[in-house]
Amino acid sequence: xxxxxxxxxxxxxxxxxxxxLACMLGxxxxxxxxxxxxxxxxxxxxxxxxxxxxxxxxxxxHALQRAGLAEAVLNDAIPMRGRMIHSPxxxxxxxxxxxxxxxxxxxxxxxxxNVTLLDGARKHPNVRYHFEHRCIDVDIDKPSVxxxxxxxxxxxxxxxxVVIGCDGAFSAVRARMQLVDQFxxxxxxxxxxxxxxxxxxxxxGDFAMEPHALHIWPRGGSMMxxxxxxxxxxxxxxxxxxxxxxxxxxxxxxxxIQRFFQANFRDAVxxxxxxxEDYRRNPTSSLVTVRCSPWFYEDxxxxxxxxxxxxxxxxxxxxxxxxxxxxxxxxxxxxSKSDRHVAFERYFRGRKVNADAIADLAIGNFIEMRxxxxxxxxxxxxxxxxxxxxxxxRWYTPLYNMVTFSRIPYAQARRKAARQNxxxxxxxxxxxxxxxxxxxxxxxxxDMR
Amino acid sequence: xxxxxxxxxxxxxxxxxxxxLACMLGxxxxxxxxxxxxxxxxxxxxxxxxxxxxxxxxxxxHALQRAGLAEAVLNDAIPMRGRMIHSPxxxxxxxxxxxxxxxxxxxxxxxxxNVTLLDGARKHPNVRYHFEHRCIDVDIDKPSVxxxxxxxxxxxxxxxxVVIGCDGAFSAVRARMQLVDQFxxxxxxxxxxxxxxxxxxxxxGDFAMEPHALHIWPRGGSMMxxxxxxxxxxxxxxxxxxxxxxxxxxxxxxxxIQRFFQANFRDAVxxxxxxxEDYRRNPTSSLVTVRCSPWFYEDxxxxxxxxxxxxxxxxxxxxxxxxxxxxxxxxxxxxSKSDRHVAFERYFRGRKVNADAIADLAIGNFIEMRxxxxxxxxxxxxxxxxxxxxxxxRWYTPLYNMVTFSRIPYAQARRKAARQNxxxxxxxxxxxxxxxxxxxxxxxxxDMR
Numbered sequence: 001x002x003x004x005x006x007x008x009x010x011x012x013x014x015x016x017x018x019x020x021l022a023c024m025l026g027x028x029x030x031x032x033x034x035x036x037x038x039x040x041x042x043x044x045x046x047x048x049x050x051x052x053x054x055x056x057x058x059x060x061x062h063a064l065q066r067a068g069l070a071e072a073v074l075n076d077a078i079p080m081r082g083r084m085i086h087s088p089x090x091x092x093x094x095x096x097x098x099x100x101x102x103x104x105x106x107x108x109x110x111x112x113x114n115v116t117l118l119d120g121a122r123k124h125p126n127v128r129y130h131f132e133h134r135c136i137d138v139d140i141d142k143p144s145v146x147x148x149x150x151x152x153x154x155x156x157x158x159x160x161x162v163v164i165g166c167d168g169a170f171s172a173v174r175a176r177m178q179l180v181d182q183f184x185x186x187x188x189x190x191x192x193x194x195x196x197x198x199x200x201x202x203x204x205g206d207f208a209m210e211p212h213a214l215h216i217w218p219r220g221g222s223m224m225x226x227x228x229x230x231x232x233x234x235x236x237x238x239x240x241x242x243x244x245x246x247x248x249x250x251x252x253x254x255x256x257i258q259r260f261f262q263a264n265f266r267d268a269v270x271x272x273x274x275x276x277e278d279y280r281r282n283p284t285s286s287l288v289t290v291r292c293s294p295w296f297y298e299d300x301x302x303x304x305x306x307x308x309x310x311x312x313x314x315x316x317x318x319x320x321x322x323x324x325x326x327x328x329x330x331x332x333x334x335x336s337k338s339d340r341h342v343a344f345e346r347y348f349r350g351r352k353v354n355a356d357a358i359a360d361l362a363i364g365n366f367i368e369m370r371x372x373x374x375x376x377x378x379x380x381x382x383x384x385x386x387x388x389x390x391x392x393x394r395w396y397t398p399l400y401n402m403v404t405f406s407r408i409p410y411a412q413a414r415r416k417a418a419r420q421n422x423x424x425x426x427x428x429x430x431x432x433x434x435x436x437x438x439x440x441x442x443x444x445x446x447d448m449r
Numbered sequence: 450x451x452x453x454x455x456x457x458x459x460x461x462x463x464x465x466x467x468x469x470l471a472c473m474l475g476x477x478x479x480x481x482x483x484x485x486x487x488x489x490x491x492x493x494x495x496x497x498x499x500x501x502x503x504x505x506x507x508x509x510x511h512a513l514q515r516a517g518l519a520e521a522v523l524n525d526a527i528p529m530r531g532r533m534i535h536s537p538x539x540x541x542x543x544x545x546x547x548x549x550x551x552x553x554x555x556x557x558x559x560x561x562x563n564v565t566l567l568d569g570a571r572k573h574p575n576v577r578y579h580f581e582h583r584c585i586d587v588d589i590d591k592p593s594v595x596x597x598x599x600x601x602x603x604x605x606x607x608x609x610x611v612v613i614g615c616d617g618a619f620s621a622v623r624a625r626m627q628l629v630d631q632f633x634x635x636x637x638x639x640x641x642x643x644x645x646x647x648x649x650x651x652x653x654g655d656f657a658m659e660p661h662a663l664h665i666w667p668r669g670g671s672m673m674x675x676x677x678x679x680x681x682x683x684x685x686x687x688x689x690x691x692x693x694x695x696x697x698x699x700x701x702x703x704x705x706i707q708r709f710f711q712a713n714f715r716d717a718v719x720x721x722x723x724x725x726e727d728y729r730r731n732p733t734s735s736l737v738t739v740r741c742s743p744w745f746y747e748d749x750x751x752x753x754x755x756x757x758x759x760x761x762x763x764x765x766x767x768x769x770x771x772x773x774x775x776x777x778x779x780x781x782x783x784x785s786k787s788d789r790h791v792a793f794e795r796y797f798r799g800r801k802v803n804a805d806a807i808a809d810l811a812i813g814n815f816i817e818m819r820x821x822x823x824x825x826x827x828x829x830x831x832x833x834x835x836x837x838x839x840x841x842x843r844w845y846t847p848l849y850n851m852v853t854f855s856r857i858p859y860a861q862a863r864r865k866a867a868r869q870n871x872x873x874x875x876x877x878x879x880x881x882x883x884x885x886x887x888x889x890x891x892x893x894x895x896d897m898r
Contacts, residue, residue, distance in 0.1 A: 182691075182735050183636070185636050187632070242631075
């Protein structure tokens with residue numbers, strides 16, 4: 001393909017979705033310019049901060065395989081094979097995610113993964129990155145983007161054949177599309193926020209807790225989780241209400257922090273020497289669900305990942321869904337080469353229902369994680385699900401496993417789980433009635449003697 | 450009150466809400482600057498165009514009374530006492546709105562009403578209007594607004610104590626608030642759009658149809674309505690789907706227009722000499738519902754009317770609800786003089802549930818108007834409702850009447866209507882069972898002979 005014939009694509013945002021998509025479009029031969037507000041993380045060291053650790057699972061791994069990057073990413077990941085539930089008294093219960101010991105979710109650092117993805121485009125000279133370029137305007141009709149170079153304060157306009165918004169939940173590209181007639185849009189915040197804390201390695205340099213698990217301190221209405229890091233520390237994330245009892249507003253002073261954690265997260269407090277300092281220093285961030293429709297404008301602009309469908313993090317699927325978007329978009333462009341508008345329409349139709357499904361599931365999983373994982377009924381149910389899955393794995397797969405360990409589209413997984421639940425209820429009632437009849441029979445038999 | 454002590458309020462938008470609020474806040478002694486994008490309608494003649502006629506009812510009238518403007522407005526209005534249903538064959542059925550002949554909704558022209566409201570502030574030298582000033586930025590923390598004078602292309606910044614967004618469904622003030630953490634927002638379009646047409650006066654200079662009615666051509670999935678004007682014409686509005694059969698997309702050529710109207714709106718076609726021209730010339734506009742939360746930022750910024758809660762027009766309550774907002778805001782400011790933040794919070798808490806209720810009711814009424822008003826079951830029900838209302842008006846008032854002819858808060862009206870419907874269902878079943886028993890009894894009696 002001759003350079004002048006190449007379609008010019010501008011990607012706004014070099015985060016996870018933008019960097020992976022750049023690799024894939026580079027491989028497909030497009031001329032790709034990626035513009036990112038932040039400095040190059042490879043030049044200045046990783047940006048830490050507000051992002052919780054990410055759980056990479058089957059959907060994300062599949063997309064990385066397509067880009068030839070799965071191995072490099074998984075080498076830096078820590079597999080987590082189940083949930084480790086911490087009771088208020090500090091008692092531990094391990095709930096494996098699957099009957100299959102190879103089914104694990106993988107704790108990866110956002111910063112490290114981002115660098116791997118950015119390096120992934122090195123072999124494609126047709127992909128060019130421009131850091132410290134903030135998108136300040138988008139002309140969706142040309143299309144073009146106007147960029148402010150924050151290093152030298154110069155403004156430039158870049159024309160393209162396509163502008164792709166990979167610029168996250170607060171997307172500038174989407175903000176421009178919001179002004180288009182008949183563009184549906186919603187942003188909805190949870191009443192809970194999040195804050196990061198740390199469990200450092202032990203003095204002996206080892207993990208302070210089981211590394212191959214996602215740790216949860218469910219506390220009814222709020223929770224803390226912890227994911228392992230390669231340096232043998234854990235990144236903990238508090239999910240608390242902003243206001244009310246046990247909220248970020250109610251727990252402020254050093255004294256309140258210590259007392260509240262002693263009462264609610266006793267076993268964790270011992271492992272967190274810098275608790276009060278981390279708590280005060282680290283920001284409290286919000287959790288937003290973003291939905292919009294459509295995700296494209298003519299054959300000129302299209303949205304990918306959080307820019308199209310930001311979800312709350314409780315199913316660990318935000319990044320995985322964004323990577324699925326990248327695969328879907330590249331496939332649609334491949335299949336409808338002669339008509340980009342058709343490609344975008346097909347991409348949107350295929351992904352939208354699934355993005356809506358995972359958005360709902362993620363909010364539902366928050367309730368499950370904070371309120372129910374600790375209950376005996378929930379544990380009994382999980383055990384029954386696991387048993388059914390082992391016995392008749394062909395027709396029974398728990399919802400969590402379909403979402404996390406398969407590539408069944410999210411909406412389809414949700415429908416299948418609803419059907420399975422109905423069957424489960426019928427079986428449950430049948431067993432209950434049969435048991436009752438046996439008991440009555442025995443009593444009657446005793447009576448006959 | 451000394452000028453320097455006055456709180457400076459900037460209102461963005463001199464439409465209906467902005468102009469009424471300016472009168473009220475002027476009366477209350479504030480120093481008010483109103484900035485409006487369009488030119489002064491008093492200088493250049495009324496702007497016609499895309500707005501459907503407005504139906505002023507009790508809530509709006511009450512607010513106008515508070516501002517001393519009700520009489521002037523009602524003098525220019527045409528009362529409509531019921532719905533006139535036009536069947537496809539051209540048969541007319543009149544459905545009165547109420548047992549009370551004084552209960553009427555009032556057809557007013559947006560342009561004329563706007564002028565009356567703008568003139569209403571004449572007696573308050575502390576209210577100043579600035580037309581052709583487009584709000585291009587809002588600093589919600591100062592607060593201040595940046596305005597582009599479209600006459601001379603000069604930009605100015607105006608500082609204030611309070612900025613009030615009365616700038617409609619596509620509010621620039623709200624767009625800035627949307628960037629604030631934890632601001633919930635949604636914009637949702639209907640799949641239907643609207644287009645204006647005209648029924649001019651007859652050759653003899655009279656109304657071509659009954660003037661004291663709101664005319665409806667319900668056609669299942671779409672409809673046309675017509676409201677009378679002071680010049681004895683009617684403004685008709687088509688509410689059609691954008692795509693599909695019988696949509697704006699499907700009906701385009703002169704031939705298609707004539708054929709479609711002949712088949713579906715036969716009696717109207719005769720009265721519309723410029724139908725095809727109007728249809729082609731007038732724009733097709735969208736219908737959007739906007740919800741957001743909260744409607745204020747600290748003690749600095751607050752939203753009123755469509756800017757806070759744009760609704761679809763099918764309950765005729767958009768303007769009436771906006772006028773209720775004005776009264777509520779002025780009352781809250783009066784009651785919490787020392788703490789504007791508290792005033793805004795109380796205003797928001799009081800109005801939000803009601804704005805949500807009327808948004809839902811307006812969408813529901815669209816379905817009722819286009820699909821059900823023509824059905825015999827609906828007419829029977831309306832007649833039963835009217836009878837109950839006449840017989841026991843103290844405890845039974847139809848929902849439409851509570852919304853339109855009372856000031857019962859929208860959310861409360863909706864709850865009351867749900868309870869009434871339950872009672873109605875019980876009565877219906879009782880009557881049905883009693884009737885059945887009487888019939889059976891008669892048959893049995895006949896049998897006995």
